[in-house]
Amino acid sequence: MSLLQQKTGSVVRLENVSKSYGDLLALDRVSLTVGQGEFVCLLGASGCGKSTLLSLVAGLDGITGGTLDTGGRKVSLMFQEAALFPWLSVRGNVELPLRLQGVSRPERRQRAEELLGIVRLGGFADKRPHELSGGMRQRVALARALAQNADILLMDEPFGALDAMTRDILHDELERIWREQQLTVLFVTHNVREAVRLGDRVILLSSRPGRVIEDYPITHERPRRIDSPEVAGQAAEITDRLRAEVARHAH
Amino acid sequence: MPIKYPSARAGLEGVNGDSTAPVAEKPGVDPEAAEVAGLDALELQPRKDKGALGKRIWKSTWPKVLAIAIVLLIWQITVWSEWKPIYVLPSPTTVFTDLGNVITTGDFWDGVRVTMTRAFTGFLLAVVIGTIIGALVSQFAPLRAAIGSLITGLQTMPSIMWFPLAILLFQLSESAILFVVVLGAAPSVANGLISGIDYVPRTWLRVGQVLGMRGFAKYRHLILPASLPSFISGLKQGWAFSWRSLMAGELLVIVPGALSIGVRMQQARDLSDSSLVICYIIVVLIIGILIDVLFNAADNALRRRWGLLSN
Numbered sequence: 057m058s059l060l061q062q063k064t065g066s067v068v069r070l071e072n073v074s075k076s077y078g079d080l081l082a083l084d085r086v087s088l089t090v091g092q093g094e095f096v097c098l099l100g101a102s103g104c105g106k107s108t109l110l111s112l113v114a115g116l117d118g119i120t121g122g123t124l125d126t127g128g129r130k131v132s133l134m135f136q137e138a139a140l141f142p143w144l145s146v147r148g149n150v151e152l153p154l155r156l157q158g159v160s161r162p163e164r165r166q167r168a169e170e171l172l173g174i175v176r177l178g179g180f181a182d183k184r185p186h187e188l189s190g191g192m193r194q195r196v197a198l199a200r201a202l203a204q205n206a207d208i209l210l211m212d213e214p215f216g217a218l219d220a221m222t223r224d225i226l227h228d229e230l231e232r233i234w235r236e237q238q239l240t241v242l243f244v245t246h247n248v249r250e251a252v253r254l255g256d257r258v259i260l261l262s263s264r265p266g267r268v269i270e271d272y273p274i275t276h277e278r279p280r281r282i283d284s285p286e287v288a289g290q291a292a293e294i295t296d297r298l299r300a301e302v303a304r305h306a307h
Numbered sequence: 308m309p310i311k312y313p314s315a316r317a318g319l320e321g322v323n324g325d326s327t328a329p330v331a332e333k334p335g336v337d338p339e340a341a342e343v344a345g346l347d348a349l350e351l352q353p354r355k356d357k358g359a360l361g362k363r364i365w366k367s368t369w370p371k372v373l374a375i376a377i378v379l380l381i382w383q384i385t386v387w388s389e390w391k392p393i394y395v396l397p398s399p400t401t402v403f404t405d406l407g408n409v410i411t412t413g414d415f416w417d418g419v420r421v422t423m424t425r426a427f428t429g430f431l432l433a434v435v436i437g438t439i440i441g442a443l444v445s446q447f448a449p450l451r452a453a454i455g456s457l458i459t460g461l462q463t464m465p466s467i468m469w470f471p472l473a474i475l476l477f478q479l480s481e482s483a484i485l486f487v488v489v490l491g492a493a494p495s496v497a498n499g500l501i502s503g504i505d506y507v508p509r510t511w512l513r514v515g516q517v518l519g520m521r522g523f524a525k526y527r528h529l530i531l532p533a534s535l536p537s538f539i540s541g542l543k544q545g546w547a548f549s550w551r552s553l554m555a556g557e558l559l560v561i562v563p564g565a566l567s568i569g570v571r572m573q574q575a576r577d578l579s580d581s582s583l584v585i586c587y588i589i590v591v592l593i594i595g596i597l598i599d600v601l602f603n604a605a606d607n608a609l610r611r612r613w614g615l616l617s618n
């Protein structure tokens with residue numbers, strides 16, 4: 057029995073979800089379930105509706121058709137830009153979701169301290185966001201997302217703007233935090249290797265309209281390395297499939 | 308390590324097992340934590356040495372000192388050229404001697420007090436009114452269509468044009484002066500706030516949405532702080548307008564008993580005391596510059612905190 061099947065209950069369920077912007081059909085009858093504690097990567101060419109899918113799940117936008125069920129669970133979303141607020145310190149940024157939830161000051165301070173510890177930025181609480189590097193800011197954004205205490209963490213190309221070395225280390229970090237915090241993650245990326253490196257499953261979307269065309273289970277033992285032959289091998293296979301899909305739009 | 312589902316290509320390449328190189332582990336040190344910490348340390352720029360305080364002050368003051376010196380020199384040369392008689396255009400030495408005498412009198416400081424009280428009351432009133440109008444306009448679309456362009460129009464209006472009406476409405480009183488000062492400054496304050504609110508970056512708004520900010524909380528934690536830089540430039544511009552309006556007002560609207568700087572300047576002119584007139588010009592200039600320095604300091608402090616300064 058695989059690890060996948062042991063995990064019980066789905067936390068996100070999409071059934072034939074469609075989304076159109078006026079005439080443009082961005083998502084077409086997308087069906088997808090994400091299980092409790094699962095790490096699912098969404099892969100697809102540019103403009104295929106990955107970000108749209110996340111904003112639907114996050115409830116930032118309404119669906120046009122089908123059913124979307126998150127069971128009323130709390131959802132948090134991280135972007136490619138850390139988008140930290142410059143008028144707040146690192147600590148203030150992480151405390152903000154707690155503040156909005158009405159958590160008391162001492163409790164919130166302690167929780168922020170914990171969260172910054174989790175992303176290994178314990179010593180940077182009093183810094184301003186602009187004093188940090190891109191990778192560090194993204195970790196603060198992760199801590200802020202964790203502070204929302206959400207059941208589902210959505211990530212939209214969170215490491216897209218980082219250099220390879222930093223990204224590599226952040227993969228290890230994200231994997232560790234996912235495991236330790238028992239998160240459910242839906243992770244959007246352009247990078248096939250990244251998807252294989254991180255995901256329990258890699259879901260391939262077609263372009264215009266966006267549909268689910270493949271659902272690859274990734275069963276290589278963790279911890280994985282992005283440059284390991286298993287990851288590279290499976291990534292190559294998925295890349296071929298993705299290229300075939302892109303080529304379909306040639307005419 | 309067994310691979311349950313080896314992919315086609317991995318199989319072809321005949322790779323197996325764990326390719327992870329063994330890491331030499333020191334007891335008690337988490338190698339991953341060390342990696343992360345090391346990367347963070349490398350990515351943070353070393354703190355730049357700003358140099359000695361005295362040197363920095365000198366660097367920022369010498370151009371100003373030079374500018375003043377040039378102006379004084381041109382002035383002195385004009386005096387030497389006898390373009391105008393000496394009692395109409397006195398030399399810098401005469402003026403600065405007079406200035407020294409004037410600012411040591413209590414009377415002068417009473418005048419400064421009257422003028423600054425007016426300036427601050429008018430400005431504060433303008434800030435309150437401008438902020439309320441700005442907030443309303445940015446909130447309600449119909450109001451924006453109606454008032455938005457009117458505000459910009461008001462800004463271009465020379466404030467001296469308001470005085471005849473102000474005098475008819477309020478006679479020669481403090482209210483007449485305040486009326487014009489507020490009209491001069493409030494549109495800038497309102498505009499600063501409106502454009503601040505309009506140009507809150509989209510990504511921040513999205514973050515606010517994700518964090519579930521709504522209604523008052525959204526204003527308190529996102530919109531208002533995000534529009535602060537624009538609001539401060541609005542305040543700065545508003546101050547400049549109110550200061551100009553006030554000086555025009557003090558020359559036109561002579562309120563009995565209030566010996567403001569403007570009134571004193573008028574008196575000096577009535578006595579044909581050019582030197583004293585120039586003294587008051589210098590005083591008004593210096594006050595303007597000092598307040599501008601304060602606004603710039605606030606602006607720079609904010610920019611530094613936000614990381615918007617390039618140096």
Ligand SMILES: Nc1ncnc2c1ncn2[C@@H]1O[C@H](COP(=O)(O)OP(=O)(O)OP(=O)(O)O)[C@@H](O)[C@H]1O
Pocket residue numbers: 077080082100101102103104105106107108109246
């Ligand atoms: N608010 C909107 N209004 C109109 N069209 C939109 C809107 N948001 C997205 N679209 C369109 O929907 C399609 C999918 O966009 P989306 O941003 O979800 O793609 P994506 O897969 O995230 O792309 P990328 O990989 O470039 O981030 C695109 O064609 C885009 O132009």
Ligand SMILES: [Mg+2]
Pocket residue numbers: 106107108212
């Ligand atoms: Mg996108």
